Amino acid sequence: MDRFFVRYYCIALLFLGFGIVAFSAGPTAEHPFPMTPGTYWTYHGTVRWTSDTNRANETKLTWRMEIRRFLQHGNISAAVISGFPSDLNWSDGHPEPSDSLLVESGSKFYFISGERTREALERLEQPSDGLDGLLNDDDLILVWPLTQGQKYCDADGMARPDHFYCWVVSSFRRKWSSGVVGVEQGDHDEFVLEYWTNPDNVQFAFVPGVGVTKYAYHHHGTVADTELQLVEFHLFLGDHK
Numbered sequence: 001m002d003r004f005f006v007r008y009y010c011i012a013l014l015f016l017g018f019g020i021v022a023f024s025a026g027p028t029a030e031h032p033f034p035m036t037p038g039t040y041w042t043y044h045g046t047v048r049w050t051s052d053t054n055r056a057n058e059t060k061l062t063w064r065m066e067i068r069r070f071l072q073h074g075n076i077s078a079a080v081i082s083g084f085p086s087d088l089n090w091s092d093g094h095p096e097p098s099d100s101l102l103v104e105s106g107s108k109f110y111f112i113s114g115e116r117t118r119e120a121l122e123r124l125e126q127p128s129d130g131l132d133g134l135l136n137d138d139d140l141i142l143v144w145p146l147t148q149g150q151k152y153c154d155a156d157g158m159a160r161p162d163h164f165y166c167w168v169v170s171s172f173r174r175k176w177s178s179g180v181v182g183v184e185q186g187d188h189d190e191f192v193l194e195y196w197t198n199p200d201n202v203q204f205a206f207v208p209g210v211g212v213t214k215y216a217y218h219h220h221g222t223v224a225d226t227e228l229q230l231v232e233f234h235l236f237l238g239d240h241k
Contacts (some may be wrong), residue, residue: 026239032208033102033109034145035079038236040210043085045228047093054224059093063228067236068099073124076131077104080121084113084206085215088226103135109142110135141167146191146206148172163196169193176207182233183210200224 004116043063051057069080083097100113101120112120123129137154139224146169151158153166169191176190195202199221205214210233217226 018175028126032142033079033104034078034211034235035067035070036103036104037067037069037079040064040234041230043215043228044231045088045089045153045215045226047088048225049090049092049222052225057092061088061093063088064097065078071121073127073129073131075105076124078102078121078124084111084112084227085212085226086202086217089217089223090219103139105135107144108140109144112139143191146172146193148191162223163194165195165197167193167195170203173195174203176213178210178231180210180213182235186228229241232238 002115015084020110030108041064043065044210045061045063047059047061049057050057063083063085065081065083065085067079069084071078071148079102081102081194082099084100087095087098098113099117100111101117101124102126103110103112103120122135123131137152140154143152144151144156148169148171150169151163151166157165173190174187176188178185178188188210191208191212193204200217200219203216204212204215207213213230215226215228219225
């Protein structure tokens with residue numbers, strides 16, 4: 001199976017970034033992802049899936065994502081996330097939330113999921129580990145700050161003449177209005193990020209200081225779709241530790 005397809009079956013995205021500062025009409029979040037344990041997001045959405053009899057089905061759902069733990073390893077920060085939206089991809093709408101890792105190194109953010117999560121977490125817990133080889137461009141999901149037209153991925157993807165197999169900031173606007181419980185009313189910056197492959201694509205709307213406000217995964221063959229809309233955001237302002 002295509003390695004990009006497998007990876008984005010597990011991740012889809014990231015997608016996802018949230019600030020840990022007060023909300024405003026401008027991009028004031030110096031840190032775009034929240035890593036404070038206790039922070040959580042609630043989404044409403046729809047999953048479409050194909051049964052064993054090749055019949056298309058649809059499930060309406062409420063989904064919760066939460067920061068469970070924060071780690072600091074030298075200059076590298078990491079958060080354990082439970083229930084990243086991509087858990088719903090290729091499911092019947094009722095999967096068990098899994099743990100994944102969001103790792104920050106400088107201006108770059110990496111997403112580690114699936115079988116690699118436990119090993120990566122164990123390495124981050126060891127102060128003597130130099131973390132060589134832990135982070136690679138295959139896991140890159142965000143380079144901050146974002147700008148319209150920005151493209152980031154591994155070297156193979158960057159060398160392609162098209163925008164396939166890379167994250168691309170496809171659009172930007174300054175007039176996103178909340179309507180989300182827990183988010184201050186008013187206008188906010190909104191970026192739309194997309195990742196296209198031959199078999200599928202991922203798209204999410206990202207608002208600094210709020211996070212992923214919409215998430216969508218679509219397979220181009222067999223029915224497998226995920227669509228989520230943020231309805232509640234609860235930012236925990238306690239200490240990381």
